[in-house]
Amino acid sequence: MITPETIARHELVGLHVQVTESTDPTLVGCHGPVVNETTNTLVVRDGSRTRQVPKAIATFAFCLPETDSTVFVDGERLIARPARRTERTGGSQWQ
């Protein structure tokens, strides 16, 4: 279940996102489902185009599918390889 507590460690692909703040004004307001993720960026399908949004300079508003609520996440917190974000606060005993 994706909750505000787990979202930074959970899968972001498929979530609806809106860029609420950014140092790059052309990115603000860009919204749509997340289609891909890299270490430093999120790829958002904004209408007919896809936009690659750097995590470091943006604040994101994610729509949570289960509860229909919105969570604001500072992009800084998401910087990590996609598969490794899950491991950041324990979980695996081998870390």
Next chain:
Amino acid sequence: MAIAAERIERLHTFATEAVRAGEQDRARTYVRRARRIAERNRLELPRSISRFSCDRCDVALVPGQNARVRLQDGHVVISCSCGSHDRYPYR
């Protein structure tokens, strides 16, 4: 741990949707990520995922779209559109 298992499930549903939408490369990145998460968290991939993803090209397999499922004597053959086959026994 629970988060890793949920992520794998979610990635697989989105990979299948991507194949249905005709975006096989996007499906491949999702399947590869699901496998990577399973590997790093020492989880076994659920059987529904390991059987319905291609071992050779990593795409999610959707019968009727990019996969063919055929029953033969004692085993079922799932073929990917890339040409690889997987055989699983049945009784």
